[in-house]
Amino acid sequence: MFDLLQEMFSYPFMLRAFLVGTPIALCASLLGVSLVLKRYAMIGDGLSHVGFGALALAAALNASPLTVSIPIVVVAAFLLLRLSENSKIKGDAAISLISTGSLAIGVMVISLSSGMNTDVSNYLFGSILSMSQNDVLISFGLSIIVIVIFVLFYNRIFAVTFDENFAKATGTNIRAFNMIIAFLTALVIVVGMRLMGALLITSLIVFPALTAMRLAKRFFTVTLNSALVSIICLWSGLILSYKYSTPTGASIVICNIMAFVIYSIIQKIRDTIIREK
Amino acid sequence: MSLITCKNLSFEYDGILAVKDINFSVPDGAYLCVVGENGTGKSTLLKGILRLKKPFQGDIIYNDELTADSIGYLPQQTPIQKDFPASVSEVVLSGCLNSLGLKPFFTRKERNRAKSNMEKLGILHIKNSCYRDLSGGQQQRVLLARALCATKKIIVLDEPAAGLDPIVTQELYEMIYHINNVHQITIVMVSHDIQAAIKYATHILHLQNTQLFFGTTEEYLESNIGEKFIGELNV
Numbered sequence A: 001m002f003d004l005l006q007e008m009f010s011y012p013f014m015l016r017a018f019l020v021g022t023p024i025a026l027c028a029s030l031l032g033v034s035l036v037l038k039r040y041a042m043i044g045d046g047l048s049h050v051g052f053g054a055l056a057l058a059a060a061l062n063a064s065p066l067t068v069s070i071p072i073v074v075v076a077a078f079l080l081l082r083l084s085e086n087s088k089i090k091g092d093a094a095i096s097l098i099s100t101g102s103l104a105i106g107v108m109v110i111s112l113s114s115g116m117n118t119d120v121s122n123y124l125f126g127s128i129l130s131m132s133q134n135d136v137l138i139s140f141g142l143s144i145i146v147i148v149i150f151v152l153f154y155n156r157i158f159a160v161t162f163d164e165n166f167a168k169a170t171g172t173n174i175r176a177f178n179m180i181i182a183f184l185t186a187l188v189i190v191v192g193m194r195l196m197g198a199l200l201i202t203s204l205i206v207f208p209a210l211t212a213m214r215l216a217k218r219f220f221t222v223t224l225n226s227a228l229v230s231i232i233c234l235w236s237g238l239i240l241s242y243k244y245s246t247p248t249g250a251s252i253v254i255c256n257i258m259a260f261v262i263y264s265i266i267q268k269i270r271d272t273i274i275r276e277k
Numbered sequence B: 001m002s003l004i005t006c007k008n009l010s011f012e013y014d015g016i017l018a019v020k021d022i023n024f025s026v027p028d029g030a031y032l033c034v035v036g037e038n039g040t041g042k043s044t045l046l047k048g049i050l051r052l053k054k055p056f057q058g059d060i061i062y063n064d065e066l067t068a069d070s071i072g073y074l075p076q077q078t079p080i081q082k083d084f085p086a087s088v089s090e091v092v093l094s095g096c097l098n099s100l101g102l103k104p105f106f107t108r109k110e111r112n113r114a115k116s117n118m119e120k121l122g123i124l125h126i127k128n129s130c131y132r133d134l135s136g137g138q139q140q141r142v143l144l145a146r147a148l149c150a151t152k153k154i155i156v157l158d159e160p161a162a163g164l165d166p167i168v169t170q171e172l173y174e175m176i177y178h179i180n181n182v183h184q185i186t187i188v189m190v191s192h193d194i195q196a197a198i199k200y201a202t203h204i205l206h207l208q209n210t211q212l213f214f215g216t217t218e219e220y221l222e223s224n225i226g227e228k229f230i231g232e233l234n235v
């Protein structure tokens, strides 16, 4: 095991994947708790598809991927939030319109400009080889921003997640907090997409939170468990992908599925023990 | 002194008036019960008072002392809360948020406030339990403790006793009465329990998509409306 790790880290791209992936996984899992509980997980899915379209556009324009996709995805995040808040429009249907629409636009742009190539498959399924030195710095910077905001606003995020109407009636600006959550989600998705791919990045947001909720019963322990599960799954996924040469994003998702199953089994066992007492 | 005054208030949903011509005021220290049949605009009016819904016409005038951090609220339960992983103390403490100002974290002052409110409502021994595993009555107490944490002046309650058995309902009403009587917190409560309303409330507001009656409980008992409504329920 130790030899394997040593060998793995002798490759700069593997080291970069760990360095980029760990903070992204941490941020995604923190935001995931709130998004899943607020029934906003679909927003993450919609955003990743918009992100794909934006990356395709950036490639066609020969522009830097992040400078094009960050503003587009952030704007989309606010739009999707509006749609989900507004009960008159069918929120989930509107989100699938936007996500399939952006996917189609992305595919059209790619086929008109360069034709389907490996880049496209990298966007869709992620690639650790696409990580540059710059990505490491950007993902670290963004992650620090996300974590600091999350910690500073932790109590407010809890209140807004648990009961929006109460928070609003007693004087919390819930609009602002929903926007902050949407903004941070957009950042995490754009940066994480390079590693995980547009189709799989949402799993980084949804899986750890759902897994943590199997066992933990306090919001605080759900958050901690979610972060822990997310990082461990990312590491095991990267090792798996290195050892068996499997695609990175999919390997990480497989590890998340296993963690979910393990937590569910433990939950079942614990519940039967409690019942028998 | 009145805390809240409503003048010619009306609310609409998608162009259809839900409730109109509301004129009443909530005196400081009052216990106001809002009664009326289903769908007559009681919850809508509460949402207006809590600034969750904009009035279509008319004004709500708040006393200067009534800032957002002096209002507590006990909502009807939303489906989201039913499976939410949170401990009792986390939920109660979140009520203290509006007195936090710009500080990011709770201090000992807020923690003590939460603790004393949990003690008051007899839920201190379950403070580490998971909110979703509690019984309906216990959950209502937790939400009431949270509302107490949030308030300095007034608590607004929307059918707090819905779904509770008669004994727990009585206990809850006694607690609310205690909060009003001993702690001098003004109560505005929607209730379908007219007997309890007459017993505890100082003022009654009777809605039927418009205002049928507003006044003290004694006046209500003598009014035609009151006699009729109570009579109907007694048959």
Ligand SMILES: Nc1ncnc2c1ncn2[C@@H]1O[C@H](COP(=O)(O)OP(=O)(O)OP(=O)(O)O)[C@@H](O)[C@H]1O
Binding pocket: B013, B014, B018, B036, B037, B038, B039, B040, B041, B042, B043, B044, B045
């Ligand atoms: N979100 C909404 N959209 C459209 N109409 C609504 C909405 N909420 C309430 N209404 C309508 O407004 C009217 C008043 O509803 P409200 O919820 O205030 O009644 P209520 O007095 O609280 O009833 P209940 O005793 O059943 O709780 C009803 O006719 C209802 O159909």
Ligand SMILES: [Mg+2]
Binding pocket: B042, B043, B044, B158
């Ligand atoms: Mg109602």
